[in-house]
Amino acid sequence: MNPDVVVATALRIVDEQGLDALTVRRVADEFGVTPMALYWHFSNKEALLDAVGDAVVAGLALPDPALDLEAYLGEAMTSLVDVLRSHPHATPLVPARLLLTEAGRELTECTLDKLVGAGFPIDKASAVAHYALMIALTLVVGEPGAETSVKPDERDEAHEAKLALLLSLSDDRYPRLRAAAPSMVVCGDSDDYYETAIEIFVKGVMTQVSPDSAG
Amino acid sequence: MNPDVVVATALRIVDEQGLDALTVRRVADEFGVTPMALYWHFSNKEALLDAVGDAVVAGLALPDPALDLEAYLGEAMTSLVDVLRSHPHATPLVPARLLLTEAGRELTECTLDKLVGAGFPIDKASAVAHYALMIALTLVVGEPGAETSVKPDERDEAHEAKLALLLSLSDDRYPRLRAAAPSMVVCGDSDDYYETAIEIFVKGVMTQVSPDSAG
DNA sequence: ACCTGAACACCGTTCAAGT
DNA sequence: ACCTGAACACCGTTCAAGT
Numbered sequence: 001m002n003p004d005v006v007v008a009t010a011l012r013i014v015d016e017q018g019l020d021a022l023t024v025r026r027v028a029d030e031f032g033v034t035p036m037a038l039y040w041h042f043s044n045k046e047a048l049l050d051a052v053g054d055a056v057v058a059g060l061a062l063p064d065p066a067l068d069l070e071a072y073l074g075e076a077m078t079s080l081v082d083v084l085r086s087h088p089h090a091t092p093l094v095p096a097r098l099l100l101t102e103a104g105r106e107l108t109e110c111t112l113d114k115l116v117g118a119g120f121p122i123d124k125a126s127a128v129a130h131y132a133l134m135i136a137l138t139l140v141v142g143e144p145g146a147e148t149s150v151k152p153d154e155r156d157e158a159h160e161a162k163l164a165l166l167l168s169l170s171d172d173r174y175p176r177l178r179a180a181a182p183s184m185v186v187c188g189d190s191d192d193y194y195e196t197a198i199e200i201f202v203k204g205v206m207t208q209v210s211p212d213s214a215g
Numbered sequence: 216m217n218p219d220v221v222v223a224t225a226l227r228i229v230d231e232q233g234l235d236a237l238t239v240r241r242v243a244d245e246f247g248v249t250p251m252a253l254y255w256h257f258s259n260k261e262a263l264l265d266a267v268g269d270a271v272v273a274g275l276a277l278p279d280p281a282l283d284l285e286a287y288l289g290e291a292m293t294s295l296v297d298v299l300r301s302h303p304h305a306t307p308l309v310p311a312r313l314l315l316t317e318a319g320r321e322l323t324e325c326t327l328d329k330l331v332g333a334g335f336p337i338d339k340a341s342a343v344a345h346y347a348l349m350i351a352l353t354l355v356v357g358e359p360g361a362e363t364s365v366k367p368d369e370r371d372e373a374h375e376a377k378l379a380l381l382l383s384l385s386d387d388r389y390p391r392l393r394a395a396a397p398s399m400v401v402c403g404d405s406d407d408y409y410e411t412a413i414e415i416f417v418k419g420v421m422t423q424v425s426p427d428s429a430g
Numbered sequence: 431a432c433c434t435g436a437a438c439a440c441c442g443t444t445c446a447a448g449t
Numbered sequence: 450a451c452c453t454g455a456a457c458a459c460c461g462t463t464c465a466a467g468t
Contacts, residue, residue, distance in 0.1 A: 039461095040431080044461080131412050184314070200346065203419045240442090
């Protein structure tokens, strides 16, 4: 038992049973050990959670730095989304750790550089980079049909209940809502869901590039 | 003691001390009553949280339905952001309740209608409406300097620590990150932060409008 | 260096009992 | 109809003690 295997085990628990299922006692059980044993390796639960977040961020792929702003921003967000989708339940741990992890810093630095290079003042570049991270985050946590806030075993019932509720609405007052009900409950194509959101955001950012600064 | 005053008290606790501070026992104390007394009015804690979420959504202002897509979408997001900013710590309770509350349904229905009217297929309209909600949400929860995940009394230290850490980075490897450090830790102008994000998203959505469907 | 055992101050919640 | 009291199964964590 060492910090690395503890983190790996903790991440596995989170992946399988959600963030709430990660308790000090649960991890200890996994090693056939007293809860207090973990406090030798981690000063407290928060430190363990931080390490789990770091482990997720470490899986981040870095886009080619030679890409231009539009392409880089799209790749950066895709890269973020991909790593978060591989551990959706651990996603809430990531934002606090991104800038404390090598890969996250690298990605942010390069994103900022592309934005500044395109004429964004540093404050606005900073805001845009922040938006990009938060949107990637929220897309994963809020993916219709894959909500991390609902436990896996309760998902199907929750979806049916939500669908039934939307379909029970008055067709006079809420025709669009009723028509959209199935796609609000579970998204038809996950990849499409992410691609579309990223495209919208990236295109939106490009509308903010001042015309007189093309280099 | 009735459900309404319990919800109001719960919301006040959340506003003042964060979501984690909302415990059944804490609310009971506020009324000088046993924790179990609350179970007469709410079947469990989740039901209380739902009611708090509903109370927040009830404060939602509805934009003028006569606006066109671009204006309406901007107003809708601004409206969402405004109501969430008035209870930032309660924000995580909102997404699950939006479609279960009159005001939320109204806003979503009208947003979908504008999108469909502009030529979006219903599935894509549904996705875009979902993005808009989630982005409003994440902007509030993740506002630099106002993170709801950090307790009010620990915020200033947390900011200083984060700033110091960013500034301690190598200027050779992370020049942009260092330059952006102050604006990453706390955002200079909150209103600007929200306005910019909304503008980017709305402009991005407008790039998706197919040119042959202007009515 | 690494782990145990007992204890503490918290949780949400059930169930029977009071008025 | 509305609330209490005692109890249960959980939390994270401290502190002293073991090997």
